[in-house]
Amino acid sequence: MQANLDSASLASRASHPDWLVEAVATDWPDQLEDILDASNARPPLTLRVNLARQSREQYLQKLSSLGIQATPGLLANSAIYLSEPMPVHNIPGFAEGELSVQDEASQLVAGTLRLEPGLQLLDACAAPGGKTSHILESEHSLTRLVAIEKEKSRLFRIEENLQRLKLAATLVCADAAVLASWWDGEGFDRVLLDAPCSATGVIRRHPDIKLLRTPEQVTELLVTQQQLLRNLWQCLKPGGLFLYTTCSILPEENQAQIRQFLDSHHDAKYEGIAADWGVECETGRQLLPSTSSGADGFFFSLLRKC
Numbered sequence: 391m392q393a394n395l396d397s398a399s400l401a402s403r404a405s406h407p408d409w410l411v412e413a414v415a416t417d418w419p420d421q422l423e424d425i426l427d428a429s430n431a432r433p434p435l436t437l438r439v440n441l442a443r444q445s446r447e448q449y450l451q452k453l454s455s456l457g458i459q460a461t462p463g464l465l466a467n468s469a470i471y472l473s474e475p476m477p478v479h480n481i482p483g484f485a486e487g488e489l490s491v492q493d494e495a496s497q498l499v500a501g502t503l504r505l506e507p508g509l510q511l512l513d514a515c516a517a518p519g520g521k522t523s524h525i526l527e528s529e530h531s532l533t534r535l536v537a538i539e540k541e542k543s544r545l546f547r548i549e550e551n552l553q554r555l556k557l558a559a560t561l562v563c564a565d566a567a568v569l570a571s572w573w574d575g576e577g578f579d580r581v582l583l584d585a586p587c588s589a590t591g592v593i594r595r596h597p598d599i600k601l602l603r604t605p606e607q608v609t610e611l612l613v614t615q616q617q618l619l620r621n622l623w624q625c626l627k628p629g630g631l632f633l634y635t636t637c638s639i640l641p642e643e644n645q646a647q648i649r650q651f652l653d654s655h656h657d658a659k660y661e662g663i664a665a666d667w668g669v670e671c672e673t674g675r676q677l678l679p680s681t682s683s684g685a686d687g688f689f690f691s692l693l694r695k696c
């Protein structure tokens with residue numbers, strides 16, 4: 391009862407809904423206040439340097455010569471934080487594809503996929519294409535990259551981003567969970583499922599989530615995520631890697647979702663992610679929103695098909 395009262399008063403002080411504060415208080419009690427403070431803070435403007443064109447150091451020097459203050463990220467080797475926000479089209483080299491705007495947590499995805507020349511890769515929920523383009527920047531010799539997005543207007547955003555960066559992928563407008571609508575039956579070596587989720591790790595970027603997200607929506611998302619996981623698993627070749635990510639901090643969408651999947655798929659093995667960032671959980675690695683880190687809240691789980 392006391393815990394409920396405390397959560398309610400914290401919820402009102404932090405302008406978060408009671409249900410969400412109670413969930414975070416249960417799952418991340420030690421980090422609760424920091425998560426709420428970080429979720430109410432102004433998000434940084436984070437860039438991803440296109441390392442295929444220049445090093446991060448070279449781009450930092452370019453910014454410095456133009457009098458623009460910036461610092462390197464500590465987690466991803468491509469990440470730069472601009473000290474002051476500016477319109478994206480004014481960022482030096484943006485139109486020429488020297489950089490993209492992308493949170494540092496998302497910049498960890500391409501490295502986690504263990505890319506190699508010749509691989510066939512599926513990016514199942516791809517728009518606006520931040521991770522699609524980073525994968526292509528990171529590995530130029532993929533045999534194919536299929537990027538699926540179910541919203542036509544959002545598929546267009548992927549096209550725009552790839553054109554600016556002079557990259558190419560096979561773009562498909564489809565519901566990724568309905569394999570018959572898009573899959574030719576040829577297996578992938580890597581599958582990235584950046585799943586639709588509660589977005590509770592990115593509230594600072596979308597403060598309306600505090601008003602609009604409901605526990606009932608989270609329950610519906612759990613069904614969608616499990617369905618995407620189960621169906622897309624069929625597209626993965628034996629020996630291939632499946633990376634499940636969300637920008638959620640709710641364990642039910644993350645480690646519990648993967649636990650449920652592993653319990654019902656004996657050809658799936660949790661691979662683990664060797665890294666020094668985030669909180670290591672039973673079936674993944676969780677970055678939490680924090681006032682002492684620039685990265686969004688984000689979950690990663692890497693599975694291998696036996």
Ligand SMILES: C[S@@+](CC[C@H](N)C(=O)[O-])C[C@H]1O[C@@H](n2cnc3c(N)ncnc32)[C@H](O)[C@@H]1O
Nearest residue numbers: 515516517518519520521539540565566584586
């Ligand atoms: C978290 S966002 C993906 C962000 C993207 N991976 C990036 O890095 O830029 C989730 C995307 O999945 C799309 N989506 C949701 N359900 C889908 C489905 N069943 N099939 C394909 N796309 C879906 C949404 O429209 C949304 O654009």
